Amino acid sequence: MREGTMDALLLVEDIHKRYGKEEVLKGVSFQLQKGETKVIIGPSGTGKSTLLRCINRLTEPDRGRVWLEGVEVTSRKVDINRIRAQIGFVFQDFNLFTHLAALDNVRLGPMRVLGMRRDQATKLAREELARVGLAGKEDAFPAQLSGGQQQRVSIARALAMNPKLILFDEPTSALDPELIGEVLEVMIQLAKDGMTMIVVTHEMGFARSVADEIIFMEKGVIVEQGPPAQLFSAPRHPRTAEFLSKITELYGETEG
Amino acid sequence: MSGFYFEWSFLPKLAQGLLLTVEITGACIAFGFVLGVLLALGRVYGGRLISIPCGIYIHFFRGTPLLTQLFIVYFGLPNWGIQLSAFLSGVLALGLNTAAYQAEYFRGAIQAVKRGQMMAARSLGMSRIQAIRSVILPQAFRIVIPSWSNELILMLKYSSIVYSIALLDLMGMGKRIAARNFNYFEVFVVVALFYLVLVLALSQSLRWLERRVRVPGLGAPGLR
Ligand SMILES: Nc1ncnc2c1ncn2[C@@H]1O[C@H](COP(=O)(O)OP(=O)(O)OP(=O)(O)O)[C@@H](O)[C@H]1O
Ligand SMILES: [Mg+2]
Numbered sequence: 290m291r292e293g294t295m296d297a298l299l300l301v302e303d304i305h306k307r308y309g310k311e312e313v314l315k316g317v318s319f320q321l322q323k324g325e326t327k328v329i330i331g332p333s334g335t336g337k338s339t340l341l342r343c344i345n346r347l348t349e350p351d352r353g354r355v356w357l358e359g360v361e362v363t364s365r366k367v368d369i370n371r372i373r374a375q376i377g378f379v380f381q382d383f384n385l386f387t388h389l390a391a392l393d394n395v396r397l398g399p400m401r402v403l404g405m406r407r408d409q410a411t412k413l414a415r416e417e418l419a420r421v422g423l424a425g426k427e428d429a430f431p432a433q434l435s436g437g438q439q440q441r442v443s444i445a446r447a448l449a450m451n452p453k454l455i456l457f458d459e460p461t462s463a464l465d466p467e468l469i470g471e472v473l474e475v476m477i478q479l480a481k482d483g484m485t486m487i488v489v490t491h492e493m494g495f496a497r498s499v500a501d502e503i504i505f506m507e508k509g510v511i512v513e514q515g516p517p518a519q520l521f522s523a524p525r526h527p528r529t530a531e532f533l534s535k536i537t538e539l540y541g542e543t544e545g
Numbered sequence: 546m547s548g549f550y551f552e553w554s555f556l557p558k559l560a561q562g563l564l565l566t567v568e569i570t571g572a573c574i575a576f577g578f579v580l581g582v583l584l585a586l587g588r589v590y591g592g593r594l595i596s597i598p599c600g601i602y603i604h605f606f607r608g609t610p611l612l613t614q615l616f617i618v619y620f621g622l623p624n625w626g627i628q629l630s631a632f633l634s635g636v637l638a639l640g641l642n643t644a645a646y647q648a649e650y651f652r653g654a655i656q657a658v659k660r661g662q663m664m665a666a667r668s669l670g671m672s673r674i675q676a677i678r679s680v681i682l683p684q685a686f687r688i689v690i691p692s693w694s695n696e697l698i699l700m701l702k703y704s705s706i707v708y709s710i711a712l713l714d715l716m717g718m719g720k721r722i723a724a725r726n727f728n729y730f731e732v733f734v735v736v737a738l739f740y741l742v743l744v745l746a747l748s749q750s751l752r753w754l755e756r757r758v759r760v761p762g763l764g765a766p767g768l769r
Contacts, residue, residue: 347664374670384661388684388760398669401679432762443665450669 297356298323298485299454302351304343306336313339315509316353320489321454326480328496328517329489331506332532337489338381340506342457344487345369345376357453361412376403377447377455382463383439385431391418391442392427395449410449417445421475437468441475460489461492493537497521505529551731555722563739569635569714570701576640577700581647586677588652599648606645612706614638619710650696654689657683668758671707687763694751698744705740715739740760 297320306314313336321327342348344355346362346369355362362372385394395414399405405413418424421441431439438458447455457476461469473495480486480499490496496503497517504514505526513526524530539544587599595671598662606614618641619634658681666676719736723729 345668347668370667370670370672372670373668376668377663378668380661380668382661382666384659384665386662386665386680386684387659387763388680388687397679398671402670402676430761432760446669 290389296323297321297343298325298358299487300354300356301340301344302354302356304340304355305351306339306343306348307351314343314350316507317396317509317511318353319504319511319514321485323485324483325501326484326486326488326499327502328500329487329504329506330491330493330496330532330536331512335506336509337506338458341378341458341487341489344456345373345378346374347378370402374398374450376451377450377452379440379443379447379455379457379460381459383431383436383443385439385443385446387431390428390430391423391434391445394431394442395446395529398446398450413449414445417449418442421445422471435468436464437471440472442465444472444475444479448479454487455479457486457488457490459491461488461490491536491539493521493533505532507532549731549734550728551727551735552726555732558718559715559735559739560720562713563743564760565713565718566701566704566715567743569632569639569707569712570697570704572636573639573643573704574697574700576636577643577647577673580640580644580684582651584644584648585651585655588648590673590677603645603648606642607649611638611642611703614642615706615710631707631710631712634710635704635712637744639700639704639707643696646696647693649690650689651685653692654685657688684763687758688757689761690758694748694755694761697751698747701743701747702740719766 299321301320304314304316304317305312317329317336317340318330329340331337343350343353344362346355350363353363357372357375360372361367362369385391386397389397392411392414395417396405396407396410399410400407415424415427418427421444423438423441423445426434426438426442429438434442440463444455444460460476461472464472469492473492475487476486476495477499488495488500500517502514503517503520505512505520505524505528505536507528513524513529515522515525519534520529524533531532584599584603587595588603589596589601613636615638618629618638619631622629622634662680662684663673663676666680667673671679704714705716707714708720711717713721715736719732723732727734
């Protein structure tokens with residue numbers, strides 16, 4: 290491992306990924322400290338989702354390495370299921386288990402993967418649902434919940450695994466505008482509580498107020514990264530400025 | 546036009562035949578269910594090495610007549626030193642056949658489960674097998690109930706071909722009775738009614754089952 294990275298919770302080094310002829314990720318590196326919130330922004334098709342999926346190897350990177358607390362995730366020898374259990378993943382379209390009520394969605398992981406006893410897992414699942422403001426919705430099936438509620442269940446599902454970090458892939462992009470706030474609120478609270486997070490999002494209000502650092506990606510590389518204040522007021526790269534003004538026009542500044 | 550002469554004293558015999566029909570159907574469906582699920586999983590999740598043989602199996606049993614398959618098992622296998630009773634031959638042939646059809650229904654249902662479900666399960670740290678067991682199959686089984694019900698009812702009716710290997714199922718028993726008293730019309734109409742009652746009872750129970758396990762947001766493809 291490199292100098293000065295020993296204390297990083299997550300270390301991503303030179304990740305490459307190619308789909309057919311197209312190189313989607315062309316060597317992406319960054320690191321993440323414990324308790325840090327990083328926001329990744331960038332145009333569509335830039336490889337943001339691919340990058341997130343490479344971190345827990347839902348997509349297998351072609352080259353490059355990932356470490357989680359000094360354990361090499363990308364090693365062939367590692368038990369990837371044990372690694373994934375420590376990394377939460379929140380999907381754009383929720384992906385709640387359709388056949389399970391909210392409570393079962395949240396306690397399935399702890400029971401099946403962590404081997405937690407049923408009564409313990411139930412108690413935990415109730416707590417996590419309450420934490421995302423869904424006490425009372427334990428018995429609702431995903432199809433009976435609004436998009437915002439579904440996304441909050443999926444956050445509770447990730448939390449119940451007691452993960453070291455959570456990856457969010459555009460968690461509010463599939464939501465009606467009036468439902469975005471309730472999900473962002475939960476995420477803001479998580480950040481305050483010290484959760485380590487990487488969030489791909491177009492919500493600039495959230496990025497501005499919560500992110501410790503923003504990464505601007507384009508065409509498979511990191512163009513620029515830095516604290517929000519710097520990126521928003523004095524971007525070093527012209528593409529960053531262009532993108533930021535376009536995105537603010539498009540999405541406005543949803544309050545974070 | 547003559548009257549309807551059914552000798553009611555034959556009813557117990559027919560009931561006996563009906564019992565055999567139920568046994569054969571039940572056994573071949575259960576056998577076909579297990580094999581069908583395995584074949585479907587092989588088709589969907591097996592690499593080429595597993596998927597292709599499963600496909601060949603399915604095409605063979607769907608592409609050849611059931612009666613031919615039955616005769617291969619009952620009359621043909623003894624030439625290879627495999628001598629099965631008529632009952633076992635019937636169950637085996639019907640079971641191998643329905644497995645192929647069930648496999649196709651299960652495959653369709655598995656593929657109808659949304660793609661993100663597997664990814665979400667894996668992201669929690671479940672192995673592929675765990676994900677299939679806890680997430681994919683419970684949904685696929687619900688999705689498959691309507692087409693699977695059809696298959697079950699078809700097999701109940703198709704099981705009547707075992708009369709041709711001298712089994713006294715409902716059909717075989719009817720044929721035997723009719724051959725003695727020549728009341729072909731009456732006997733086979735009663736036999737048909739027996740089948741009808743079975744079919745109705747089955748489809749009702751399956752509909753009940755479907756309602757019982759129904760979950761909002763999960764149904765047959767196109768109905769969700
Ligand atoms: N499984 C795949 N097979 C083939 N190509 C893929 C696959 N996944 C992604 N791609 C391609 O890789 C490129 C990057 O996709 P990715 O989803 O990572 O971008 P993104 O930055 O998340 O975009 P968006 O903002 O639209 O979500 C796209 O051109 C996409 O078509
Ligand atoms: Mg994306």
